[in-house]
Amino acid sequence: MNKSRFYKNKKILVCGGGGFIGSHLSRMLSDSEGIVTIVGKSQNNKNPELKDLKYISANLFDFNECKKIIIDQDYVFNLTGVVGGLDFNIKNKKKLFFDNSLLNLNLLLAIANSNVERYQFISSVAVYSKNSSNSLHEENEIIFQDDVFDYGVAKRLGE
Numbered sequence: 654m655n656k657s658r659f660y661k662n663k664k665i666l667v668c669g670g671g672g673f674i675g676s677h678l679s680r681m682l683s684d685s686e687g688i689v690t691i692v693g694k695s696q697n698n699k700n701p702e703l704k705d706l707k708y709i710s711a712n713l714f715d716f717n718e719c720k721k722i723i724i725d726q727d728y729v730f731n732l733t734g735v736v737g738g739l740d741f742n743i744k745n746k747k748k749l750f751f752d753n754s755l756l757n758l759n760l761l762l763a764i765a766n767s768n769v770e771r772y773q774f775i776s777s778v779a780v781y782s783k784n785s786s787n788s789l790h791e792e793n794e795i796i797f798q799d800d801v802f803d804y805g806v807a808k809r810l811g812e
Contacts, residue, residue: 660687664725668692668713668760669732671700674775678730679703692722713756719763726767731760732775734808746803753808776808 670679670691698708735752
């Protein structure tokens with residue numbers, strides 16, 4: 654594999670880096686010689702594949718914790734998300750919208766007055782409507798269907 658020099662010696666914070674996509678991103682960044690710190694809500698890194706990477710537990714709903722974890726970071730990747738099973742998601746649409754929007758907003762506000770060079774928000778396939786046949790583009794309007802504010806809408810707003 655041809656290593657990218659772009660991330661070499663860069664301090665990189667991967668919020669949600671222990672999840673499925675986040676774990677692969679964390680490993681790629683580490684293999685590219687980035688100095689990776691994974692942030693998760695669990696007290697310990699539960700992913701055995703990432704035990705060699707620094708892990709910190711943080712409550713990203715707390716703005717002050719967001720400010721603390723981004724200090725001295727060069728890049729921040731946001732793969733955070735609050736979801737549940739299908740039944741939970743259906744019954745808690747507004748809570749999922751609020752929680753996921755707050756996670757992104759707290760990180761953005763914390764970064765606003767920092768030395769972070771780059772911020773990357775990772776979205777979700779949930780941004781597409783159920784009957785979507787075309788991909789979304791930057792110039793597309795955000796259309797709220799049936800007054801649904803949920804995980805997918807929060808991710809779309811994060812884009």
